[in-house]
Amino acid sequence: EAGVAQSPRYKIIEKRQSVAFWCNPISGHATLYWYQQILGQGPKLLIQFQNNGVVDDSQLPKDRFSAERLKGVDSTLKIQPAKLEDSAVYLCASSSVGGPGNEQFFGPGTRLTVL
Amino acid sequence: KQEVTQIPAALSVPEGENLVLNCSFTDSAIYNLQWFRQDPGKGLTSLLLIQSSQREQTSGRLNASLDKSSGRSTLYIAASQPGDSATYLCAAQLTFGTGTRLQVTL
Numbered sequence: 001e002a003g004v005a006q007s008p009r010y011k012i013i014e015k016r017q018s019v020a021f022w023c024n025p026i027s028g029h030a031t032l033y034w035y036q037q038i039l040g041q042g043p044k045l046l047i048q049f050q051n052n053g054v055v056d057d058s059q060l061p062k063d064r065f066s067a068e069r070l071k072g073v074d075s076t077l078k079i080q081p082a083k084l085e086d087s088a089v090y091l092c093a094s095s096s097v098g099g100p101g102n103e104q105f106f107g108p109g110t111r112l113t114v115l
Numbered sequence: 116k117q118e119v120t121q122i123p124a125a126l127s128v129p130e131g132e133n134l135v136l137n138c139s140f141t142d143s144a145i146y147n148l149q150w151f152r153q154d155p156g157k158g159l160t161s162l163l164l165i166q167s168s169q170r171e172q173t174s175g176r177l178n179a180s181l182d183k184s185s186g187r188s189t190l191y192i193a194a195s196q197p198g199d200s201a202t203y204l205c206a207a208q209l210t211f212g213t214g215t216r217l218q219v220t221l
Contacts (some may be wrong), residue, residue: 091158103147
C-alpha cells in the first residue's frame with residue numbers, strides 16, 4: 001500500500017512570494033490533515049478535511065493561507081504572500097474513516113524556507 | 116484548549132536500558148492518543164494508537180499506556196538500541212507535544 005505522497009520536498013522562496021504544496025493521501029482515506037511544524041516544535045494542525053469538506057480550520061491563518069480538496073482525494077495548500085515566520089515543514093496526513101478516533105499516517109513533508 | 120507536554124525534552128541512555136517517555140495532556144475528553152517517531156528531516160512514523168476505551172497497546176519492544184483520568188500517557192521502550200535514536204512525539208487526538216529527543220549510545 002502506497003503511503004501519503006507530498007511534493008515538492010523542498011522549496012525556497014523570498015518573502016511576499018506565493019507557494020503551493022500538494023498532497024495525495026493513502027488510497028481510500030476519507031480524512032486529510034495539513035500540519036505546520038516549526039523547528040523544535042510539535043506539528044500544529046492547520047486544517048482538516050473530511051472528503052472534500054472542511055471539518056476544522058480554526059488555526060489556519062486565512063489572510064494568507066488557503067487549502068482545497070476539490071474531489072475528495074488530493075489536496076493543495078497555498079501561502080500568499082509568504083512571511084519569514086512561515087519557514088517550517090508542512091506535513092500532510094490521512095486517516096481511513098472520518099472522526100477523531102482513527103490512526104493518522106503522515107507523508108514526508110515539504111520543507112519551506114522563506115528568505 | 117488542549118495542551119500537551121512531554122518530559123524530558125531530551126534523554127541519553129546506554130544501549131540495552133529500558134526507558135519511559137512521558138506525555139501529559141490537559142483535556143481528558145480525548146478519543147485517542149497516538150505515539151509517533153520522527154527521524155531528522157523525515158515525516159512522522161506511527162508507533163502506537165490507544166483508543167480512549169483502552170488502557171495500553173503493545174508492539175514489539177514498545178508499550179504505551181493511557182490514563183485519561185490523570186491526563187497521562189507513557190511510552191515504554193524495552194532493551195533500547197542505537198536504532199531507536201529519534202524524536203518521539205505524542206498526540207492527544209490532533210494536538211501534539213514538542214517531543215522527547217532520544218539518543219541511545221553504544
